[in-house]
Amino acid sequence: MIAAAxxxxxxxxxRTGGASDKDMAEVEEFEMFVRNYQNMVFSVSARIVGNTAxxxxxxQEVFIRAYxxxxxxxxxTTVGGWLKTVAxxxxxxxxxxxxxxxxxxxxxxxxxxxxxxxxQENDRAAALELAIQKLPDAHRVPLVLFHFQQMTYExxxxxxQISLSKVKSDIHRGRETLKRLVTK
Amino acid sequence: MSDxxxxxxDEELANLADIEAPATLLPKVMEQVGERATRRWWVGxxxxxxxxxxxxxxxxSVLVFGLSLMVNPLQIAAHLPGVTAxxxxxxxxxxxxxxxxxxxxxxNYSVLPLLATAAGLSYILLVxxxxxxQRLAGxxx
Numbered sequence: 152m153i154a155a156a157x158x159x160x161x162x163x164x165x166r167t168g169g170a171s172d173k174d175m176a177e178v179e180e181f182e183m184f185v186r187n188y189q190n191m192v193f194s195v196s197a198r199i200v201g202n203t204a205x206x207x208x209x210x211q212e213v214f215i216r217a218y219x220x221x222x223x224x225x226x227x228t229t230v231g232g233w234l235k236t237v238a239x240x241x242x243x244x245x246x247x248x249x250x251x252x253x254x255x256x257x258x259x260x261x262x263x264x265x266x267x268x269x270x271q272e273n274d275r276a277a278a279l280e281l282a283i284q285k286l287p288d289a290h291r292v293p294l295v296l297f298h299f300q301q302m303t304y305e306x307x308x309x310x311x312q313i314s315l316s317k318v319k320s321d322i323h324r325g326r327e328t329l330k331r332l333v334t335k
Numbered sequence: 336m337s338d339x340x341x342x343x344x345d346e347e348l349a350n351l352a353d354i355e356a357p358a359t360l361l362p363k364v365m366e367q368v369g370e371r372a373t374r375r376w377w378v379g380x381x382x383x384x385x386x387x388x389x390x391x392x393x394x395x396s397v398l399v400f401g402l403s404l405m406v407n408p409l410q411i412a413a414h415l416p417g418v419t420a421x422x423x424x425x426x427x428x429x430x431x432x433x434x435x436x437x438x439x440x441x442x443n444y445s446v447l448p449l450l451a452t453a454a455g456l457s458y459i460l461l462v463x464x465x466x467x468x469q470r471l472a473g474x475x476x
Contacts, residue, residue, distance in 0.1 A: 174372055185364050193356035207360055214364045218371065279347055298348045330344055
């Protein structure tokens with residue numbers, strides 16, 4: 152990963168022949184910033200949208216927005232929270248674009264079957280991560296917001312524009328599915 | 336002391352580490368950052384405030400339009416020295432151009448229809464070229 156990142160910086164240097172030392176210093180500082188927060192941002196997106204390709208695109212968008220406000224964010228103590236909020240909102244917006252699919256899954260009650268790869272069988276954390284990704288959108292999103300973003304039921308209901316009782320039942324169903332799959 | 340309401344799933348979820356971001360994420364972000372950093376300075380200044388500038392230009396346009404309704408600019412200009420002579424010259428120039436277009440002939444054809452035909456054909460050619468370029472660009476994507 153370090154090799155790939157170094158290559159990106161050298162490409163940047165070639166491209167910005169006329170860039171000042173100040174600009175270069177800022178870009179290098181931003182690169183360090185991305186290195187520090189990329190796993191956190193990617194995790195938020197990947198757990199909400201449930202697939203890594205979309206999560207990478209969303210993470211990219213989050214960091215571009217962060218770059219536009221880097222002067223404010225670089226010394227902020229709440230930068231982690233800001234990144235998590237933007238990643239959460241962009242991920243939910245991404246899912247909302249497929250609202251029809253979302254509604255379809257929310258009505259689906261069939262159990263989810265997950266094929267855990269042989270080398271991951273003994274790794275409970277990996278199995279749990281995979282199980283989260285394979286949950287239906289309607290169960291996964293409230294569960295992730297509740298457990299990983301520490302949002303309340305009311306906040307989740309407002310954010311997803313669904314009823315409080317549906318939030319509770321979706322989180323409960325998601326948890327039951329996870330328990331069943333991980334203890335198998 | 337642990338919370339009795341919490342079960343093993345809560346604990347395992349709380350202990351889950353961040354997922355490692357793909358190695359391609361950082362280069363992709365830095366490439367876009369490079370593009371943004373090399374943009375012209377005025378794009379950086381005006382870009383984020385595009386809506387404000389649009390509103391400003393619209394307000395100025397409305398103001399100028401309103402002033403032009405209240406004050407006749409030609410009336411004001413007429414008082415300036417030398418402007419009257421130029422304004423008198425305009426009708427003469429227009430008359431001369433009209434006469435030249437209607438009376439002048441090229442191979443026994445009047446100039447006006449020839450010019451109108453050339454302008455029409457140029458317009459059609461321009462539209463056809465733009466449409467072809469757009470279609471080719473679409474195919475390349």
